[in-house]
Amino acid sequence: MNLKDPTASSMDTVETPDIKHINGQDLKKLVDASISWLRSNQQLVNSLNVFPVPDGDTGTNMLLTMQSAWNEIAEMDDLKIGRMAHAVSQGALMGARGNSGVILSQLWRGFARVLDDLDYMDSKIFVAAINESRNTAYKGVVRPVEGTILTVAKDIAAAVEISSEKTDNLFAILKDLVKAADVSVQHTPELLPILKQAGVVDSGGKGLYFLFEGMLRFLEGQSLEASATAIQPLATMDLSHILTEIEPGQDYEVVIDFQPKKDFQLDTFYENLSKIGTSIQIGEGDDMYRMHIHVPTDKRYDPIDYTMTQGMVTKIAIENLIDQMQELGKSKNHKLEFAEVKPGQVAVVTISPGVGISRIFASLGVSAIVEGGQTMNPSTEEILKAVNDLPTDKVIILPNNKNIILAAQSAASMATKTVRVVASKSIPQGLSAILRLDPDGDIEDLTKKMEDSLGEVETGEITTATRSVEINGVNVKEGQVIVLHNGELIGSFANLKDAFFEFLSRAGVEERERITFFYGINIEKPAVDDLAKLVHERYPHHEIEIHEGGQPHYQFIISLE
Amino acid sequence: MSESDTSLGHIYISHHAIATIASQSALESYGVVGLATKNLVKGIERLLTGDPSSGVEVVYDGHSLQIDIYIIVEYGTRIKSVATSVSESIRYQLEKMLVIPVTAVNVHVRGLRISNPD
Numbered sequence: 001m002n003l004k005d006p007t008a009s010s011m012d013t014v015e016t017p018d019i020k021h022i023n024g025q026d027l028k029k030l031v032d033a034s035i036s037w038l039r040s041n042q043q044l045v046n047s048l049n050v051f052p053v054p055d056g057d058t059g060t061n062m063l064l065t066m067q068s069a070w071n072e073i074a075e076m077d078d079l080k081i082g083r084m085a086h087a088v089s090q091g092a093l094m095g096a097r098g099n100s101g102v103i104l105s106q107l108w109r110g111f112a113r114v115l116d117d118l119d120y121m122d123s124k125i126f127v128a129a130i131n132e133s134r135n136t137a138y139k140g141v142v143r144p145v146e147g148t149i150l151t152v153a154k155d156i157a158a159a160v161e162i163s164s165e166k167t168d169n170l171f172a173i174l175k176d177l178v179k180a181a182d183v184s185v186q187h188t189p190e191l192l193p194i195l196k197q198a199g200v201v202d203s204g205g206k207g208l209y210f211l212f213e214g215m216l217r218f219l220e221g222q223s224l225e226a227s228a229t230a231i232q233p234l235a236t237m238d239l240s241h242i243l244t245e246i247e248p249g250q251d252y253e254v255v256i257d258f259q260p261k262k263d264f265q266l267d268t269f270y271e272n273l274s275k276i277g278t279s280i281q282i283g284e285g286d287d288m289y290r291m292h293i294h295v296p297t298d299k300r301y302d303p304i305d306y307t308m309t310q311g312m313v314t315k316i317a318i319e320n321l322i323d324q325m326q327e328l329g330k331s332k333n334h335k336l337e338f339a340e341v342k343p344g345q346v347a348v349v350t351i352s353p354g355v356g357i358s359r360i361f362a363s364l365g366v367s368a369i370v371e372g373g374q375t376m377n378p379s380t381e382e383i384l385k386a387v388n389d390l391p392t393d394k395v396i397i398l399p400n401n402k403n404i405i406l407a408a409q410s411a412a413s414m415a416t417k418t419v420r421v422v423a424s425k426s427i428p429q430g431l432s433a434i435l436r437l438d439p440d441g442d443i444e445d446l447t448k449k450m451e452d453s454l455g456e457v458e459t460g461e462i463t464t465a466t467r468s469v470e471i472n473g474v475n476v477k478e479g480q481v482i483v484l485h486n487g488e489l490i491g492s493f494a495n496l497k498d499a500f501f502e503f504l505s506r507a508g509v510e511e512r513e514r515i516t517f518f519y520g521i522n523i524e525k526p527a528v529d530d531l532a533k534l535v536h537e538r539y540p541h542h543e544i545e546i547h548e549g550g551q552p553h554y555q556f557i558i559s560l561e
Numbered sequence: 562m563s564e565s566d567t568s569l570g571h572i573y574i575s576h577h578a579i580a581t582i583a584s585q586s587a588l589e590s591y592g593v594v595g596l597a598t599k600n601l602v603k604g605i606e607r608l609l610t611g612d613p614s615s616g617v618e619v620v621y622d623g624h625s626l627q628i629d630i631y632i633i634v635e636y637g638t639r640i641k642s643v644a645t646s647v648s649e650s651i652r653y654q655l656e657k658m659l660v661i662p663v664t665a666v667n668v669h670v671r672g673l674r675i676s677n678p679d
Contacts, residue, residue: 096639099591099646109637139676140635142588142595380660406660413662414653 017171017219023120024084028073030215031088035066036224037214038207045210048203058203061098065105066211068095081121085112085129100204103137103149107208110136123168127160130177147192149204155184156212171219178216181209201284252300253319255292260311269310276302288314294321339365345439346446347390350398350430351378351408354550357427357518357557364434366398377404383411393417394443396450400430402487418443422450425487426459427518427549428559458507459486460558462499464522481555496523496555500531501538507560515542516559518549523556574659580617583628583666586654587617592643595633597671625662626655632668636675644668 022030038045038059045059072091078084089112092105110133115121121129134157137150144150159180163173188202189195195202217224254277266282269291273280277295284290289311293303300318307313336358341347347367352358358369368386372378387395395417399408402425412419420443424430433450461484465476476482476492481499483490490506493499509515515535519528525548532546549557587593596616618629628651634643648666655663 093637093639096642098642102638102642102646103591106635106638140594140638141591142593143585145589380657410656410660410662414656 017169019170019219020168021120021122022081022126022170024076024078024081027081027084027088027121028076030218031066031070031073033218033224034211034214035063035070037217038063038066038210040225041210045203045207048200048206058098058100058207061101062104062204062207062211064097065092065095065101068092069108071095080117080119082112082115082117082119085115088112100149100207103140103153103204104208106137106140107133107153110134121170123164123170123173126170126173127164130160131157133157145192147188147190147195148202149208151188151191152181152184152202152205152208156181156208174212174216174219178209178212181205181212185209251297251321252295253292253317253321254295254300254303255290255317256304256307256313257288257290257315258307258311258313259288264310272306273303276306336362336369338362338367338369339439341367341390341392341439343392344394345392346394346396346437346441346443347392347439348396348398348434348437349383349386349390350434351383351400351404353401353427353552353554354518354520356548356550358550360431360518360547361434364431365437365439366434372401372404377401377407380407380410380414383408384414387411387415387417387419395419396437396443396447397421398424398430398433398450400424400427420444420447422447422454424450424454426461427551427557428457428459428516429454431559432457432561456561458512458560460484460500460503460507460556460560461487461554462496462503462556462558463554465492496527497531497534500535500556500558503558504535504539504560509539509542509560512560513543514545514559514561515539516545516547516561518547518551518557518559520549520551520554520556522552522554576619576621579619579621579626579628579655579659580615582654582658583617583619583630583651584615586650587630587632587647590643590647590650592635592638592640593632593647594635594674594676597631597633621661625664626659627665627667628655628663629667629669631671633672633674634670636673640670640673644670 042059042063045062046057049058069088069091072087072094073084076084076087078087085108089105089108092101092108096102096105111129113136114125114129114132118125134153137153138144141150156177160173160177163176167173185201185205188205189200192202214224270280270282273291273293276299277293279292279294281292282289283292291303291307295303304313304316339347339362348365349368349370350361350366351370351372352361353372358371361369367390370378370382370386372382383397387397395415397408397412397419399405399421402423405421405423405425408421412421422433424433432453436446436449436453438446463482463484465478465480465482474482474489474492476489480492480494481496482492483499483503485503485506491499491502493502504515517528517532519525528546532544535542536544551557584596587596598615616631620627620629630647630651632644632647634640647668651666652663655661
């Protein structure tokens with residue numbers, strides 16, 4: 001539709017849009033649509049963050065920036081696009097939040113500069129304005145990081161240039177722009193390794209994509225409400241919890257990785273899948289999608305056949321859930337059930353080297369566990385993530401290993417929550433500390449009590465020497481059994497039994513009441529029982545407890561209380 | 562396995578190295594177009610290209626770091642947001658690379674560069 005009066009709106013009631021000009025009021029509608037669509041996808045954009053910084057919610061930051069732009073133009077009835085664009089730019093500048101918000105305001109600033117005080121915009125001016133927005137954005141940083149919103153702005157500018165040579169229909173150009181933005185966003189992990197590691201695309205780039213996609217959806221008459229289909233980054237897709245219970249008709253689990261074809265429609269895909277099965281999840285990652293579904297036996301191949309019509313299938317995994325559930329029931333590897341914590345309560349995060357120990361910690365009221373221990377220290381980020389994921393702002397960390405204390409302390413200092421580290425150096429110390437937990441107590445008070453409890457337990461660790469060495473005057477030969485008492489090497493022995501008794505006598509077992517063993521994955525249960533029998537014969541008045549610790553390297557972790 | 566053999570020696574990190582991390586993070590932050598020395602010669606900010614650590618002051622008290630950084634910001638950006646991002650990114654990078662807590666990052670905006678007068 002080529003309107004005679006170029007200042008009049010050309011966007012109302014257009015069925016097959018052919019838009020040659022856009023005026024100020026049109027721009028206002030487009031901005032409104034882009035904000036609505038970004039709002040619908042705000043959480044998705046937020047979930048793409050990889051930097052654990054406090055104001056890191058890119059989706060929220062971009063939305064607030066655009067909201068401020070909207071406040072500036074909400075009452076404007078100007079027909080001049082130049083004035084409207086300048087107002088948007090001004091509003092975005094005033095409300096710019098976070099890195100992506102500042103870049104977004106710069107993009108608008110460049111855009112508005114080209115529109116100057118024009119009445120309307122045609123395709124040539126649009127291309128020039130998009131170009132200038134890229135230039136302005138790049139001028140604002142010395143060392144532009146590629147694989148971010150800047151890269152997407154650059155790719156968009158290149159795409160509209162090409163598109164405008166073929167057509168002067170702004171709708172067609174916008175369509176090409178959105179396509180290019182999508183491709184560019186999907187490509188960001190190739191340019192920025194940290195994104196690839198996290199299995200996500202760039203959040204700012206994705207936010208920019210949604211702003212333009214919102215405009216396009218508005219012109220196409222599509223809904224700007226959140227689509228019912230929740231799509232998530234692959235990294236956050238947790239398929240393990242789905243296994244804990246299954247309902248009738250969920251006999252098989254099918255997981256398919258695929259590269260969607262060009263005209264792939266997420267909504268249709270989801271809808272068709274829901275006719276086949278349940279528990280549908282769709283994840284989006286590095287240039288690919290992953291779908292997950294539960295189906296009855298007779299339909300187990302249907303999702304594969306269907307997905308193959310929707311793109312190139314790269315990987316398929318089918319598992320028999322009924323069989324798996326029976327297996328799960330047999331082994332003790334049930335998903336751990338952690339203590340629920342309410343906002344305001346004190347939660348405990350602990351580091352555990354094995355499933356058995358994790359289970360004991362969970363039963364004692366720990367709210368989250370980070371796996372790690374000797375030779376597999378967890379990173380500050382992993383600990384920080386566990387702290388941040390809890391719904392409360394008061395958290396105590398029990399590192400349970402002297403090499404992890406520093407990482408725990410650094411996580412505590414980076415967290416915006418109130419976090420205390422009780423420097424437990426061993427599993428027995430950690431267990432002793434957790435017994436003092438009172439979720440409704442005062443965090444400082446609890447920290448003090450837990451710290452005091454660390455001295456009330458003697459820790460023994462028994463392992464096999466991996467090399468010959470002399471430490472603390474103790475000569476150790478490779479393959480011998482060595483014992484540590486509260487972290488100090490006390491001796492090296494030919495067999496487990498001698499090592500065990502040496503520890504007990506050195507640690508002052510006579511003054512203690514209870515001996516607890518946590519046996520590791522490198523020792524068989526009968527050997528453990530034999531040893532326990534010997535211990536009982538020698539110390540008949542002591543209470544003896546045996547737990548499967550599941551830790552690697554250490555045959556035994558022993559606690560004396 | 563014991564205390565003594567874990568001590569392989571000491572690790573020293575110079576202020577210069579720490580300052581380099583801070584200035585690199587600042588320069589990758591959006592809106593920062595340069596660093597400035599603290600002492601201005603005849604009131605003219607000098608855009609630095611050479612030494613990667615000038616424009617940064619590092620104070621270490623034995624436990625934690627305090628950083629002062631002197632930046633030049635692109636005219637037309639929201640200075641508060643730029644400064645906040647700089648501060649967060651410096652803190653994040655330092656704590657990630659050094660595992661030393663950072664108590665304060667003071668961002669001093671010493672000037673604005675006008676590349677596009679509106």
